[in-house]
Amino acid sequence: MSRIVLVSNRVLDPKQAAQAGGVAVALADIVRTRPALWFGWSGDVRDDATTPHIEGKIATVALTESEHEQYYLGYSNSVLWPVFHNRLDLAEFEAGYYEQYENVNKRLASLLAPMLKPDDIIWVHDYHLIPFATELRKLGVKNSVGFYLHIPFPPWQTFMAIPEHEKLAHGLAAYDLVGLQTKADVSNLIDYMTNGVFGRVVPDGRIRLFDRLVRVASFPIGIDVEDFAHAKRKSPVVQGRGVLRMIGVDRLDYTKGLPQKFKAFGTFLEKYPRYRRQVVLTQIAPPTRENVGAYTDIRQQLESLAGSINGRYGEIDWVPIHYIHRSAPRRRLADLYRSSRIGMVTPLRDGMNLVAKEFVAAQDPADPGVLVLSRFAGAAEELEEAMIVNPYSIDAVADVMRDALEMGLEERIARHRALMARVRRSDVGTWCRSFLRALEGLRDDDDPRGWPPSELIEQALRKLNQSNPQRAMAGRGIAPV
Numbered sequence: 113m114s115r116i117v118l119v120s121n122r123v124l125d126p127k128q129a130a131q132a133g134g135v136a137v138a139l140a141d142i143v144r145t146r147p148a149l150w151f152g153w154s155g156d157v158r159d160d161a162t163t164p165h166i167e168g169k170i171a172t173v174a175l176t177e178s179e180h181e182q183y184y185l186g187y188s189n190s191v192l193w194p195v196f197h198n199r200l201d202l203a204e205f206e207a208g209y210y211e212q213y214e215n216v217n218k219r220l221a222s223l224l225a226p227m228l229k230p231d232d233i234i235w236v237h238d239y240h241l242i243p244f245a246t247e248l249r250k251l252g253v254k255n256s257v258g259f260y261l262h263i264p265f266p267p268w269q270t271f272m273a274i275p276e277h278e279k280l281a282h283g284l285a286a287y288d289l290v291g292l293q294t295k296a297d298v299s300n301l302i303d304y305m306t307n308g309v310f311g312r313v314v315p316d317g318r319i320r321l322f323d324r325l326v327r328v329a330s331f332p333i334g335i336d337v338e339d340f341a342h343a344k345r346k347s348p349v350v351q352g353r354g355v356l357r358m359i360g361v362d363r364l365d366y367t368k369g370l371p372q373k374f375k376a377f378g379t380f381l382e383k384y385p386r387y388r389r390q391v392v393l394t395q396i397a398p399p400t401r402e403n404v405g406a407y408t409d410i411r412q413q414l415e416s417l418a419g420s421i422n423g424r425y426g427e428i429d430w431v432p433i434h435y436i437h438r439s440a441p442r443r444r445l446a447d448l449y450r451s452s453r454i455g456m457v458t459p460l461r462d463g464m465n466l467v468a469k470e471f472v473a474a475q476d477p478a479d480p481g482v483l484v485l486s487r488f489a490g491a492a493e494e495l496e497e498a499m500i501v502n503p504y505s506i507d508a509v510a511d512v513m514r515d516a517l518e519m520g521l522e523e524r525i526a527r528h529r530a531l532m533a534r535v536r537r538s539d540v541g542t543w544c545r546s547f548l549r550a551l552e553g554l555r556d557d558d559d560p561r562g563w564p565p566s567e568l569i570e571q572a573l574r575k576l577n578q579s580n581p582q583r584a585m586a587g588r589g590i591a592p593v
């Protein structure tokens with residue numbers, strides 16, 4: 113069995129990873145169960161540590177002050193994160209962060225390269241590391257290298273607003289496989305590759321870009337269902353007297369639609385006064401990236417919204433919004449999900465959103481809560497039986513809150529059963545296995561390392577497209593793996 117080399121921006125101690133949840137659990141699981149190496153940033157920022165610290169299957173590196181500032185807070189989180197989430201207005205293009213972004217990728221690649229064995233499979237994670245494969249290739253690494261993007265890929269014209277978009281495209285082309293969360297992301301990336309940088313789809317579904325061949329496909333991420341399916345049995349009634357809970361669990365990020373959610377709850381209380389004293393909204397929102405400029409306002413904005421809604425509608429014995437600005441242990445999260453009647457997952461844009469899946473998995477199948485889900489979360493592509501909303505439409509979300517509260521037991525059970533089947537079908541194990549199988553498969557099927565532009569394929573494609581122009585378009589739907 114080949115060794116899997118995982119590369120991600122943050123590497124966590126496997127015990128911490130179990131607590132952090134989400135992707136960290138999945139990666140820690142690969143490390144535990146397979147021959148593996150997990151390589152990346154330790155989370156430390158100091159100028160004296162330039163060599164990797166290796167402990168068993170974990171190899172970590174510290175970042176220097178300026179790397180942290182420009183590569184992590186700067187290019188990754190003040191340029192790529194906002195653009196990929198359709199927030200061009202928040203992107204700091206002029207700050208000159210790109211050089212350091214490339215330098216860190218180069219430095220990390222040069223530290224990893226000597227640790228690699230010829231048959232290692234390399235799996236790189238997320239937007240911090242787009243140029244990583246290019247840097248490995250420059251050092252002569254010929255292994256299969258796959259990339260998985262956890263956040264959405266934006267519409268192609270939006271991506272082209274990044275001054276360095278072509279360099280990023282070169283970075284993506286250096287991978288053998290690029291995995292995305294949803295079919296919509298695949299379509300955006302293929303649109304960009306073909307319209308923005310003149311890539312061509314070849315008959316086997318791969319894209320020929322800058323004389324390399326890259327496969328692009330969707331691998332929707334999932335959760336460890338068993339982690340949540342055994343939440344303590346609890347009634348969805350809180351605070352005695354039949355008060356029902358709506359629950360929100362999101363990092364305090366401008367992409368998560370938190371002010372809109374609070375406003376919708378205020379509108380709901382205004383429009384449907386009979387629900388006052390009957391419902392609370394519990395929002396858990398731990399701080400995140402507090403040193404990035406775009407994040408400074410949101411905390412204040414939320415505190416003031418919660419304060420004004422609580423001031424306006426609250427009573428001595430009923431506080432409408434419980435806003436908790438810190439992290440909760442995972443066990444506690446599962447219990448909270450289960451004791452809530454509504455899961456409010458309403459990001460303005462999200463790669464997948466694991467909270468939506470965790471909420472479904474934690475429900476009591478005999479008396480399940482209702483998932484309200486933004487159409488702009490990747491999860492909406494799969495979780496069709498949720499109540500799908502437009503988070504920008506405050507009025508519509510307020511109405512859906514009422515509909516969800518009024519939904520009868522039979523409908524709640526039917527929707528939950530269908531959702532649970534979907535959450536189980538594409539759990540975190542399936543995600544991992546299907547990505548790795550696709551990446552490993554590439555090594556058996558063909559030799560992706562030489563990447564000669566094949567005249568034969570080109571000719572065949574030209575003929576095919578001349579005889580049937582529709583096919584040229586159809587080919588772009590491509591690449592289910």
Ligand code: ADQ
Nearest residue numbers: 133134262333362363396398439440462463464465466467
């Ligand atoms: P995130 O933006 O962090 O992830 P999400 O998918 O919801 O968003 O994952 C967050 C994880 O952290 C969940 O497992 C959740 O339980 C946990 N979490 C959130 N708030 C918490 C709290 N207060 N206390 C404890 N735990 C909390 C990025 C992308 C997503 C994509 C994931 C995985 O932005 O779109 O789904 O990666 O690919």
